[in-house]
Amino acid sequence: MSGIVESAGTEALRQPADGQYGMDRPEAATGEHRTVRSALLDAALEVFGERGYADAGLAEIAARAGIPVGSLFQHYGGKRGLYLALWEEFREEQERRTAATLTAERGRGVDDPIALFVAGARAYLEGAWDNRRLGRLIAEDDGPAGFDALRRQWDRAWVRRNARLLEVDEKRRAGRVRVRVLTTVIGGAARELGDCGDETEALEIVDEVCGILIHLTAPTG
Template identity: 85%
Template sequence: MSGIVESAGTEPARQLPEGQGGVGLPEGNAAQYPTLRRALLDAALEVFTERGYTDAGLTEIAARSGIPVGSLFQHYGGKRGLYLALWEEFREEQERRTAATLAAERDRGVADPVALFMAGARAYLEGAWDNRRLGRLVAEDDSPAGFDALRRQWDRAWVRRNARLLEVDERQRAGRVRVSVLTTVIGGAARELGDCGDETEAREIVDEVCGILIHLTTPPSSSRTP
Protein backbone atom coordinates (compact mmCIF):
# COMPACT_ATOMS: atom_id res chain seq x y z
CA MET A 1 0.00 0.00 0.00
CA SER A 2 1.75 3.04 -1.18
CA GLY A 3 1.64 6.08 -3.34
CA ILE A 4 0.53 9.68 -3.34
CA VAL A 5 -3.13 10.10 -4.05
CA GLU A 6 -4.95 12.90 -5.80
CA SER A 7 -8.31 14.08 -4.49
CA ALA A 8 -10.95 11.38 -4.59
CA GLY A 9 -12.89 13.70 -6.86
CA THR A 10 -10.49 13.02 -9.72
CA GLU A 11 -11.87 9.53 -10.25
CA PRO A 12 -15.19 7.75 -9.84
CA ALA A 13 -15.97 6.82 -6.25
CA ARG A 14 -13.88 3.83 -5.21
CA GLN A 15 -15.21 0.97 -3.14
CA LEU A 16 -14.37 -2.60 -2.29
CA PRO A 17 -15.40 -5.09 -4.96
CA GLU A 18 -18.77 -6.69 -4.41
CA GLY A 19 -18.74 -9.27 -1.66
CA GLN A 20 -15.47 -8.00 -0.10
CA GLY A 21 -16.83 -5.36 2.23
CA GLY A 22 -19.05 -5.57 5.27
CA VAL A 23 -22.73 -6.37 5.39
CA GLY A 24 -25.16 -3.46 5.21
CA LEU A 25 -27.10 -2.29 8.25
CA PRO A 26 -30.77 -3.06 8.58
CA GLU A 27 -33.27 -0.23 8.35
CA GLY A 28 -33.56 1.77 11.59
CA ASN A 29 -29.98 1.21 12.83
CA ALA A 30 -28.37 3.98 10.80
CA ALA A 31 -28.27 6.45 13.69
CA GLN A 32 -26.35 3.99 15.87
CA TYR A 33 -23.94 2.97 13.13
CA PRO A 34 -21.04 5.42 13.71
CA THR A 35 -20.69 4.52 17.40
CA LEU A 36 -21.14 0.80 16.79
CA ARG A 37 -18.74 0.87 13.85
CA ARG A 38 -16.06 2.64 15.89
CA ALA A 39 -16.38 0.20 18.76
CA LEU A 40 -16.11 -2.83 16.49
CA LEU A 41 -13.21 -1.51 14.44
CA ASP A 42 -11.25 -0.36 17.50
CA ALA A 43 -11.69 -3.76 19.12
CA ALA A 44 -10.77 -5.56 15.90
CA LEU A 45 -7.61 -3.48 15.52
CA GLU A 46 -6.57 -4.32 19.08
CA VAL A 47 -7.10 -8.05 18.66
CA PHE A 48 -5.59 -8.24 15.15
CA THR A 49 -2.54 -6.31 16.37
CA GLU A 50 -2.04 -8.50 19.42
CA ARG A 51 -2.79 -11.91 17.89
CA GLY A 52 -2.52 -11.51 14.14
CA TYR A 53 -5.38 -11.96 11.72
CA THR A 54 -5.31 -15.76 11.63
CA ASP A 55 -5.38 -16.25 15.41
CA ALA A 56 -7.81 -13.42 16.16
CA GLY A 57 -11.16 -14.61 17.49
CA LEU A 58 -14.52 -13.04 16.80
CA THR A 59 -15.68 -13.80 20.33
CA GLU A 60 -12.82 -11.75 21.78
CA ILE A 61 -13.43 -8.89 19.34
CA ALA A 62 -17.10 -8.84 20.28
CA ALA A 63 -16.30 -8.95 24.00
CA ARG A 64 -13.90 -6.03 23.79
CA SER A 65 -16.31 -3.98 21.73
CA GLY A 66 -19.24 -4.73 24.04
CA ILE A 67 -21.31 -5.75 21.01
CA PRO A 68 -22.80 -9.24 20.52
CA VAL A 69 -21.16 -11.55 18.00
CA GLY A 70 -24.43 -11.70 16.10
CA SER A 71 -24.36 -7.93 15.55
CA LEU A 72 -20.75 -8.17 14.41
CA PHE A 73 -21.75 -10.66 11.72
CA GLN A 74 -24.76 -8.57 10.81
CA HIS A 75 -22.67 -5.46 10.19
CA TYR A 76 -19.41 -6.88 8.83
CA GLY A 77 -20.04 -10.48 7.87
CA GLY A 78 -17.17 -11.73 10.03
CA LYS A 79 -13.46 -11.31 10.53
CA ARG A 80 -12.64 -10.66 6.88
CA GLY A 81 -15.14 -7.82 6.67
CA LEU A 82 -13.64 -6.18 9.75
CA TYR A 83 -10.14 -6.42 8.35
CA LEU A 84 -11.12 -4.95 4.99
CA ALA A 85 -13.00 -2.14 6.71
CA LEU A 86 -9.86 -1.27 8.69
CA TRP A 87 -7.78 -1.27 5.52
CA GLU A 88 -10.33 0.92 3.77
CA GLU A 89 -10.28 3.33 6.73
CA PHE A 90 -6.48 3.60 6.62
CA ARG A 91 -6.43 4.08 2.86
CA GLU A 92 -9.16 6.71 2.88
CA GLU A 93 -7.48 8.68 5.67
CA GLN A 94 -4.20 8.68 3.74
CA GLU A 95 -6.03 9.86 0.62
CA ARG A 96 -7.74 12.67 2.53
CA ARG A 97 -4.46 13.80 4.03
CA THR A 98 -2.52 13.87 0.76
CA ALA A 99 -5.41 15.40 -1.19
CA ALA A 100 -5.72 18.21 1.36
CA THR A 101 -1.98 18.85 1.17
CA LEU A 102 -2.02 19.00 -2.62
CA ALA A 103 -5.00 21.36 -2.57
CA ALA A 104 -3.25 23.66 -0.09
CA GLU A 105 -0.06 23.69 -2.18
CA ARG A 106 -1.99 24.55 -5.34
CA ASP A 107 -3.81 27.33 -3.49
CA ARG A 108 -0.38 28.77 -2.65
CA GLY A 109 0.40 28.81 -6.35
CA VAL A 110 2.60 25.71 -6.49
CA ALA A 111 2.30 24.15 -9.94
CA ASP A 112 5.55 22.25 -10.39
CA PRO A 113 4.70 18.50 -10.59
CA VAL A 114 7.76 17.42 -8.61
CA ALA A 115 7.11 19.96 -5.84
CA LEU A 116 3.52 18.75 -5.58
CA PHE A 117 4.60 15.13 -5.55
CA MET A 118 7.11 15.79 -2.79
CA ALA A 119 4.53 17.62 -0.68
CA GLY A 120 2.16 14.70 -1.11
CA ALA A 121 4.89 12.17 -0.32
CA ARG A 122 5.73 13.89 2.95
CA ALA A 123 2.05 14.08 3.90
CA TYR A 124 1.59 10.38 3.12
CA LEU A 125 4.62 9.36 5.18
CA GLU A 126 3.60 11.53 8.12
CA GLY A 127 0.17 9.92 7.93
CA ALA A 128 1.78 6.48 7.98
CA TRP A 129 3.46 7.42 11.26
CA ASP A 130 0.32 8.95 12.78
CA ASN A 131 -1.71 5.85 11.81
CA ARG A 132 1.10 3.37 12.36
CA ARG A 133 -0.97 0.69 14.11
CA LEU A 134 -3.28 0.41 11.14
CA GLY A 135 -0.44 0.72 8.66
CA ARG A 136 1.54 -2.01 10.35
CA LEU A 137 -1.48 -4.30 10.39
CA VAL A 138 -2.23 -4.06 6.66
CA ALA A 139 1.46 -4.41 5.76
CA GLU A 140 1.71 -7.83 7.42
CA ASP A 141 1.53 -11.06 5.42
CA ASP A 142 -1.06 -12.41 7.87
CA SER A 143 -4.19 -11.21 6.12
CA PRO A 144 -7.47 -12.57 4.67
CA ALA A 145 -7.35 -14.80 1.61
CA GLY A 146 -7.29 -12.73 -1.54
CA PHE A 147 -6.19 -9.53 0.21
CA ASP A 148 -2.80 -9.43 -1.55
CA ALA A 149 -4.51 -9.36 -4.94
CA LEU A 150 -6.81 -6.57 -3.78
CA ARG A 151 -3.87 -4.58 -2.42
CA ARG A 152 -1.96 -4.98 -5.69
CA GLN A 153 -5.00 -3.73 -7.59
CA TRP A 154 -5.09 -0.53 -5.55
CA ASP A 155 -1.30 -0.13 -5.76
CA ARG A 156 -1.49 -0.19 -9.56
CA ALA A 157 -4.19 2.46 -9.45
CA TRP A 158 -2.00 4.62 -7.19
CA VAL A 159 0.93 4.32 -9.58
CA ARG A 160 -1.29 5.58 -12.38
CA ARG A 161 -2.43 8.53 -10.29
CA ASN A 162 1.16 9.33 -9.33
CA ALA A 163 2.09 9.28 -13.01
CA ARG A 164 -0.61 11.84 -13.71
CA LEU A 165 0.52 13.99 -10.80
CA LEU A 166 4.11 13.92 -12.08
CA GLU A 167 2.89 14.42 -15.66
CA VAL A 168 4.70 11.29 -16.78
CA ASP A 169 3.72 9.71 -20.08
CA GLU A 170 2.73 6.17 -19.12
CA ARG A 171 3.17 5.06 -22.72
CA GLN A 172 6.93 5.39 -22.22
CA ARG A 173 8.33 2.45 -20.30
CA ALA A 174 11.13 4.44 -18.62
CA GLY A 175 8.71 6.96 -17.17
CA ARG A 176 6.30 4.27 -16.05
CA VAL A 177 9.09 2.36 -14.30
CA ARG A 178 10.35 5.52 -12.60
CA VAL A 179 6.91 6.23 -11.12
CA SER A 180 6.59 2.62 -10.01
CA VAL A 181 9.95 2.83 -8.23
CA LEU A 182 8.96 6.08 -6.51
CA THR A 183 5.70 4.54 -5.32
CA THR A 184 7.50 1.43 -4.06
CA VAL A 185 9.99 3.55 -2.11
CA ILE A 186 7.16 5.39 -0.37
CA GLY A 187 5.38 2.14 0.46
CA GLY A 188 8.54 0.58 1.89
CA ALA A 189 9.25 3.66 3.98
CA ALA A 190 5.68 3.68 5.28
CA ARG A 191 6.17 0.11 6.54
CA GLU A 192 9.43 1.09 8.27
CA LEU A 193 7.68 3.98 10.00
CA GLY A 194 5.34 1.50 11.63
CA ASP A 195 8.30 0.07 13.57
CA CYS A 196 9.83 3.38 14.66
CA GLY A 197 10.45 3.79 18.38
CA ASP A 198 9.55 7.45 18.64
CA GLU A 199 8.62 10.57 16.67
CA THR A 200 12.22 11.77 16.39
CA GLU A 201 13.25 8.59 14.60
CA ALA A 202 10.13 8.76 12.42
CA ARG A 203 10.91 12.33 11.34
CA GLU A 204 14.47 11.36 10.48
CA ILE A 205 13.18 8.59 8.24
CA VAL A 206 10.66 10.90 6.56
CA ASP A 207 13.39 13.47 5.85
CA GLU A 208 15.76 10.79 4.56
CA VAL A 209 13.17 9.25 2.27
CA CYS A 210 12.11 12.64 0.90
CA GLY A 211 15.76 13.30 0.04
CA ILE A 212 15.89 10.01 -1.84
CA LEU A 213 12.67 10.82 -3.67
CA ILE A 214 13.97 14.22 -4.78
CA HIS A 215 16.97 12.48 -6.31
CA LEU A 216 14.82 9.85 -7.99
CA THR A 217 12.39 12.37 -9.46
CA THR A 218 15.22 14.08 -11.38
CA PRO A 219 15.12 12.84 -15.00
CA PRO A 220 18.42 11.18 -16.01
CA SER A 221 19.07 13.78 -18.72
CA SER A 222 18.86 16.61 -16.17
CA SER A 223 21.61 15.17 -13.97
CA ARG A 224 24.20 14.67 -16.69
CA THR A 225 27.15 17.02 -16.95
CA PRO A 226 27.47 18.58 -20.45
Protein backbone atom coordinates (compact mmCIF):
# COMPACT_ATOMS: atom_id res chain seq x y z
CA MET A 1 0.00 0.00 0.00
CA SER A 2 0.96 3.62 -0.47
CA GLY A 3 1.35 6.05 2.30
CA ILE A 4 0.29 9.49 3.36
CA VAL A 5 2.81 11.40 1.31
CA GLU A 6 3.61 14.67 -0.33
CA SER A 7 6.08 13.34 -2.86
CA ALA A 8 7.29 9.78 -2.79
CA GLY A 9 8.88 9.46 -6.22
CA THR A 10 8.71 6.40 -8.44
CA GLU A 11 12.31 5.52 -9.17
CA ALA A 12 12.38 2.82 -6.49
CA LEU A 13 9.54 1.10 -8.31
CA ARG A 14 10.87 1.44 -11.83
CA GLN A 15 14.50 0.72 -10.99
CA PRO A 16 14.71 -1.63 -7.97
CA ALA A 17 18.09 -2.54 -6.59
CA ASP A 18 18.12 -6.09 -7.97
CA GLY A 19 16.71 -5.07 -11.34
CA GLN A 20 14.08 -7.80 -11.34
CA TYR A 21 10.81 -5.95 -11.00
CA GLY A 22 10.95 -3.13 -13.53
CA MET A 23 7.93 -2.07 -15.44
CA ASP A 24 9.28 -3.08 -18.88
CA ARG A 25 7.31 -0.41 -20.64
CA PRO A 26 8.01 2.87 -22.50
CA GLU A 27 8.56 5.99 -20.44
CA ALA A 28 5.71 7.90 -22.08
CA ALA A 29 2.72 7.29 -24.28
CA THR A 30 0.46 9.59 -26.23
CA GLY A 31 -2.75 9.41 -28.21
CA GLU A 32 -3.49 5.92 -29.49
CA HIS A 33 -0.88 4.35 -27.21
CA ARG A 34 -2.64 5.75 -24.14
CA THR A 35 -5.93 4.34 -25.37
CA VAL A 36 -4.44 0.90 -25.98
CA ARG A 37 -2.71 0.83 -22.61
CA SER A 38 -5.83 1.97 -20.80
CA ALA A 39 -7.88 -0.76 -22.47
CA LEU A 40 -5.31 -3.38 -21.51
CA LEU A 41 -5.20 -2.26 -17.89
CA ASP A 42 -8.99 -2.23 -17.62
CA ALA A 43 -9.17 -5.74 -19.06
CA ALA A 44 -6.34 -6.97 -16.85
CA LEU A 45 -8.08 -5.63 -13.75
CA GLU A 46 -11.26 -7.48 -14.71
CA VAL A 47 -9.53 -10.78 -15.40
CA PHE A 48 -7.20 -10.62 -12.40
CA GLY A 49 -10.19 -9.81 -10.21
CA GLU A 50 -12.22 -12.73 -11.54
CA ARG A 51 -9.53 -15.41 -11.80
CA GLY A 52 -6.64 -14.23 -9.66
CA TYR A 53 -3.20 -13.41 -11.00
CA ALA A 54 -1.95 -16.98 -11.28
CA ASP A 55 -4.92 -18.24 -13.31
CA ALA A 56 -5.36 -15.17 -15.49
CA GLY A 57 -4.59 -15.73 -19.16
CA LEU A 58 -2.98 -13.19 -21.45
CA ALA A 59 -5.14 -14.30 -24.38
CA GLU A 60 -8.30 -13.54 -22.39
CA ILE A 61 -6.98 -10.16 -21.28
CA ALA A 62 -6.09 -9.21 -24.85
CA ALA A 63 -9.46 -10.44 -26.15
CA ARG A 64 -11.42 -8.39 -23.61
CA ALA A 65 -9.35 -5.36 -24.51
CA GLY A 66 -9.92 -6.01 -28.21
CA ILE A 67 -6.20 -5.83 -28.79
CA PRO A 68 -3.76 -8.44 -30.22
CA VAL A 69 -1.66 -10.35 -27.69
CA GLY A 70 1.44 -9.08 -29.42
CA SER A 71 0.44 -5.52 -28.61
CA LEU A 72 0.05 -6.50 -24.96
CA PHE A 73 3.65 -7.70 -24.90
CA GLN A 74 4.79 -4.57 -26.71
CA HIS A 75 3.26 -2.28 -24.10
CA TYR A 76 3.70 -4.26 -20.88
CA GLY A 77 5.99 -7.20 -21.56
CA GLY A 78 3.50 -9.73 -20.20
CA LYS A 79 1.35 -10.46 -17.18
CA ARG A 80 3.86 -9.21 -14.60
CA GLY A 81 4.11 -5.86 -16.33
CA LEU A 82 0.33 -5.47 -16.36
CA TYR A 83 0.05 -6.25 -12.67
CA LEU A 84 2.83 -3.87 -11.68
CA ALA A 85 1.34 -1.15 -13.85
CA LEU A 86 -1.98 -1.53 -12.04
CA TRP A 87 -0.21 -1.31 -8.70
CA GLU A 88 1.65 1.82 -9.76
CA GLU A 89 -1.60 3.36 -10.98
CA PHE A 90 -3.24 2.74 -7.60
CA ARG A 91 -0.23 3.99 -5.66
CA GLU A 92 0.23 7.16 -7.70
CA GLU A 93 -3.45 8.07 -7.49
CA GLN A 94 -3.36 7.63 -3.71
CA GLU A 95 -0.28 9.82 -3.52
CA ARG A 96 -1.88 12.55 -5.61
CA ARG A 97 -4.99 12.47 -3.44
CA THR A 98 -3.19 12.66 -0.11
CA ALA A 99 -0.68 15.24 -1.32
CA ALA A 100 -3.50 17.49 -2.54
CA THR A 101 -5.25 17.15 0.81
CA LEU A 102 -2.14 18.07 2.77
CA THR A 103 -1.54 21.08 0.52
CA ALA A 104 -5.13 22.23 1.00
CA GLU A 105 -4.96 21.78 4.77
CA ARG A 106 -1.73 23.77 5.02
CA GLY A 107 -3.28 26.41 2.80
CA ARG A 108 -6.04 26.77 5.41
CA GLY A 109 -3.41 27.35 8.06
CA VAL A 110 -3.35 23.84 9.56
CA ASP A 111 0.14 23.07 10.83
CA ASP A 112 -0.49 20.58 13.62
CA PRO A 113 1.27 17.31 12.63
CA ILE A 114 -1.49 15.11 14.05
CA ALA A 115 -4.25 17.04 12.29
CA LEU A 116 -2.33 16.80 9.01
CA PHE A 117 -1.70 13.10 9.50
CA VAL A 118 -5.36 12.34 10.17
CA ALA A 119 -6.47 14.46 7.20
CA GLY A 120 -4.05 12.56 4.98
CA ALA A 121 -5.27 9.24 6.38
CA ARG A 122 -8.87 10.17 5.62
CA ALA A 123 -7.95 11.08 2.05
CA TYR A 124 -6.06 7.81 1.63
CA LEU A 125 -8.95 5.73 2.98
CA GLU A 126 -11.52 7.53 0.84
CA GLY A 127 -9.27 6.81 -2.13
CA ALA A 128 -9.10 3.15 -1.15
CA TRP A 129 -12.90 3.04 -1.28
CA ASP A 130 -13.12 4.88 -4.60
CA ASN A 131 -10.49 2.55 -6.11
CA ARG A 132 -11.61 -0.58 -4.26
CA ARG A 133 -11.33 -2.95 -7.23
CA LEU A 134 -7.64 -2.15 -7.54
CA GLY A 135 -7.21 -2.15 -3.77
CA ARG A 136 -8.73 -5.63 -3.43
CA LEU A 137 -6.44 -6.98 -6.14
CA ILE A 138 -3.29 -5.58 -4.59
CA ALA A 139 -4.21 -6.78 -1.09
CA GLU A 140 -4.39 -10.40 -2.25
CA ASP A 141 -1.35 -12.66 -1.87
CA ASP A 142 -1.55 -13.65 -5.51
CA GLY A 143 0.77 -11.31 -7.34
CA PRO A 144 3.79 -11.98 -9.53
CA ALA A 145 6.95 -13.52 -8.10
CA GLY A 146 8.86 -10.97 -6.06
CA PHE A 147 5.93 -8.60 -5.61
CA ASP A 148 5.75 -9.16 -1.84
CA ALA A 149 9.35 -7.97 -1.50
CA LEU A 150 8.59 -4.89 -3.58
CA ARG A 151 5.48 -4.16 -1.51
CA ARG A 152 7.42 -4.53 1.76
CA GLN A 153 10.03 -2.13 0.44
CA TRP A 154 7.32 0.42 -0.32
CA ASP A 155 5.64 -0.14 3.05
CA ARG A 156 8.90 0.69 4.84
CA ALA A 157 9.13 3.91 2.85
CA TRP A 158 5.50 4.66 3.83
CA VAL A 159 6.36 4.34 7.52
CA ARG A 160 9.33 6.69 7.12
CA ARG A 161 7.21 9.31 5.36
CA ASN A 162 4.54 9.12 8.04
CA ALA A 163 7.21 9.53 10.69
CA ARG A 164 8.35 12.74 9.02
CA LEU A 165 4.79 14.01 8.72
CA LEU A 166 4.19 13.32 12.43
CA GLU A 167 7.59 14.80 13.30
CA VAL A 168 8.59 11.61 15.10
CA ASP A 169 12.24 10.99 15.91
CA GLU A 170 13.00 7.90 13.81
CA LYS A 171 16.11 7.21 15.88
CA ARG A 172 13.93 6.29 18.85
CA ARG A 173 12.58 2.75 18.65
CA ALA A 174 9.39 3.71 20.50
CA GLY A 175 8.68 6.41 17.93
CA ARG A 176 9.27 4.04 15.03
CA VAL A 177 6.99 1.42 16.55
CA ARG A 178 4.24 3.97 17.13
CA VAL A 179 4.32 5.13 13.51
CA ARG A 180 4.39 1.54 12.27
CA VAL A 181 1.29 0.75 14.33
CA LEU A 182 -0.52 3.79 12.93
CA THR A 183 0.47 2.89 9.39
CA THR A 184 -0.69 -0.69 9.90
CA VAL A 185 -4.08 0.55 11.13
CA ILE A 186 -4.54 2.55 7.93
CA GLY A 187 -3.44 -0.31 5.70
CA GLY A 188 -5.72 -2.79 7.43
CA ALA A 189 -8.68 -0.43 7.21
CA ALA A 190 -8.02 0.12 3.50
CA ARG A 191 -8.28 -3.62 2.92
CA GLU A 192 -11.55 -3.77 4.85
CA LEU A 193 -13.00 -1.00 2.71
CA GLY A 194 -12.66 -3.24 -0.32
CA ASP A 195 -15.34 -5.53 1.14
CA CYS A 196 -17.84 -2.84 2.14
CA GLY A 197 -21.33 -3.20 0.75
CA ASP A 198 -22.02 0.48 0.13
CA GLU A 199 -20.67 3.98 0.54
CA THR A 200 -22.48 4.58 3.84
CA GLU A 201 -20.75 1.63 5.45
CA ALA A 202 -17.41 2.64 3.94
CA LEU A 203 -17.62 6.19 5.28
CA GLU A 204 -18.57 4.88 8.72
CA ILE A 205 -15.35 2.87 8.70
CA VAL A 206 -13.34 5.89 7.57
CA ASP A 207 -14.78 7.97 10.43
CA GLU A 208 -14.13 5.17 12.92
CA VAL A 209 -10.54 4.71 11.83
CA CYS A 210 -9.81 8.44 11.91
CA GLY A 211 -11.17 8.50 15.48
CA ILE A 212 -8.83 5.63 16.38
CA LEU A 213 -5.88 7.46 14.84
CA ILE A 214 -6.67 10.61 16.83
CA HIS A 215 -6.81 8.53 20.02
CA LEU A 216 -3.55 6.73 19.24
CA THR A 217 -1.69 9.94 18.40
CA ALA A 218 -2.91 11.85 21.49
CA PRO A 219 -0.04 12.97 23.77
CA THR A 220 0.58 10.65 26.69
CA GLY A 221 1.25 11.53 30.28
